[in-house]
Amino acid sequence: MFGFGFSGLIDVIVLHQILQWHHLVSGLYPMYTLDGLEMNILADGLFSLGMLIIMGIGAGLVWQSERRTIVPLAVRPLAGAALIGLGVFDVYDALIDHALLGLHQPVGPGGQPLSPGGQYNPHWIAVSLLFVAAGYYVYRTGIQNRSGSPDDRT
Template identity: 40%
Template sequence: MESAAISKVAWTPTALFRWAGYLLGFALGGFFDGILLHQILQWHHLFSGIETAPWLDLRMQVMADGLFHLLMYGIALAGLWCLWRTRWEYAQPGAGRRLWADALIGFGVWHVIDAVLSHWLLGLHRIRMDSASPLLWDLVWFAVFGLGFIALGWWLSRRGGTSGTGRAGAAALFGAVAIAMPWSMLPAPGQSAVLVLFRPGVSAPQAIAALERIDADLLWSDASGQLWAVRPAAGQRASLLYRHGALWVGGSLLPAGCLGWLQVRT
């Protein structure tokens, strides 16, 4: 009788269990931003809005993105530690719903903080650097992935019962990727820019000769002469550069994105 009465007592999650969801969702928001916008869509880097040395060097931008992801790993590990410390709570009725709800809130909070701090106060970058209306993109991202996910998490946390609510939270996060990923295949206005990394031993004159084979316009190059941002001529395939010393050619099916704001260097 006593055990039956105890089982009817409503479970109240501890603060540590709540933080597990918040931190994991926050980290997932950062990874979503960095992987989708920095690497796949290539709309910006972390410090794309800073136009002074050393951030004009693309290698510094990529390094900053890597450090950003390292920070997200740290936050995710902190969330996993909180979840491990409160693992007994996950067996409670409604714990899965609560964890997903808090993760959705954390996901949305990341995008709110990123918009307010990185986009508008510090000017580190905008959602789409090459857009004629960067504020519009900022506001859409802020509303959908920021306020929208916070509202969804709040709704899920208030919903009674446990059936299907964990799946609803998972579907929301997967849905964010499903909505955003098709943008990565949209053609950019005009010819797409690509990054070309030549293997060690290929001199700058040899690299230039290879680029001339596809009539590429030079957008940017690093001091070593091995990393180039170029725009191939119409009808030319950047993949041909693999025959002429290229170690890696990236972005040929992606929007020009972050390359659009690079200035021609001579």
């Protein structure tokens, strides 16, 4: 949950606010009119708040887990789980927000689409799945290093 919320915050801060490639509902409300921009900024703000809550819940779950054990939590499995969450958010964003719902598509300078027809999305999904795979690898190797082979546990 922490990685999912963190990735959502990075997305909205970097892509929506700094680079201004798109806003959360720019597929529904134009970014280039005052009314449309106001609606997009409101949606981005509410989205940021939601991602902050999700990230906070994830951090709370980690804190609760840490308090329930005598042995400190291993960093690699936590980092791996966070990477998985990061990748899952990006897959969700590309498949649901971009492709299925059409809420927004990334655009570049002058409002030109970064890729016509959403062709940006398959590349983003591939990169996102690499994050999930890397996270899974980091998680699994962290578990193995902590307790031996995962197949040895009964």
